[in-house]
Amino acid sequence: MNLISIHSIATNLSNAIAREFNYDNVKRAKINYGLEAFIGAIIKTLFLPVVFWGFGVFKQSLIALITSAILRYASGGMHLKTFIGCLFVSAAVLVSAGMLAKVIIINDYVYYILNFISFLIIIVKSPVDPPEKPIKTMQKRYVMKFLSVLILLSLIYISSITTENDVKNSIVLAIYIQTLTLTGWDKTFYKYINRFKLKAKEVS
Amino acid sequence: MKKHIYSFIAALSMLSFFIGIHPTCVSIGYQPELPDELK
Numbered sequence: 043m044n045l046i047s048i049h050s051i052a053t054n055l056s057n058a059i060a061r062e063f064n065y066d067n068v069k070r071a072k073i074n075y076g077l078e079a080f081i082g083a084i085i086k087t088l089f090l091p092v093v094f095w096g097f098g099v100f101k102q103s104l105i106a107l108i109t110s111a112i113l114r115y116a117s118g119g120m121h122l123k124t125f126i127g128c129l130f131v132s133a134a135v136l137v138s139a140g141m142l143a144k145v146i147i148i149n150d151y152v153y154y155i156l157n158f159i160s161f162l163i164i165i166v167k168s169p170v171d172p173p174e175k176p177i178k179t180m181q182k183r184y185v186m187k188f189l190s191v192l193i194l195l196s197l198i199y200i201s202s203i204t205t206e207n208d209v210k211n212s213i214v215l216a217i218y219i220q221t222l223t224l225t226g227w228d229k230t231f232y233k234y235i236n237r238f239k240l241k242a243k244e245v246s
Numbered sequence: 247m248k249k250h251i252y253s254f255i256a257a258l259s260m261l262s263f264f265i266g267i268h269p270t271c272v273s274i275g276y277q278p279e280l281p282d283e284l285k
Contacts, residue, residue: 075281
């Protein structure tokens with residue numbers, strides 16, 4: 043499947059900007075990286091809510107997205123190799139979580155077990171940084187671990203005081219799915235996803 | 247006009263870069279590859 047790559051759009055635009063203002067290579071690379079991240083964020087922000095709404099799980103999936111995004115900011119997690127792959131897998135996982143949250147009833151035992159497993163995984167594994175952008179100091183690593191635990195406990199607290207069952211389920215499922223991405227099991231899953239070669243076409 | 251638009255995009259990109267360069271940032275599962283100049 044060939045799609046126009048946001049990487050090539052960002053590269054072309056950053057080259058044009060660098061030519062216009064006579065920027066050096068480092069500044070051009072920063073603009074290129076920032077632009078790619080920004081375009082990706084805009085596409086996700088527009089695409090995901092539309093998909094959630096289309097499947098009738100707007101509220102549940104949006105809560106799952108916000109929960110996992112907040113936790114992921116401190117804990118990190120696995121990444122897919124392509125933007126398109128990420129977009130579709132994120133949509134599929136979050137819609138599934140939203141659908142599950144709408145129909146299931148998580149009893150107290152399962153609730154405590156899921157939260158306890160999530161807590162253990164965060165304590166042991168967090169933060170998981172991408173190899174191309176490693177966290178360089180131990181001090182920063184400890185700060186991120188502490189922040190992850192703090193965010194996790196806050197999310198658990200929010201879920202425990204929520205009266206609406208689907209909201210509570212969304213938060214618990216999102217926490218659990220996000221912490222599972224720290225364990226590395228998803229490497230096998232993502233390996234199969236990456237095999238589909240959802241690669242983008244370079245445009246010049 | 248073109249210069250103003252480019253300048254706006256450049257400023258937005260730099261802001262996005264300083265947030266996105268954070269090791270665990272970009273909250274959903276994909277991070278753009280770091281350009282060679284920044285490795």
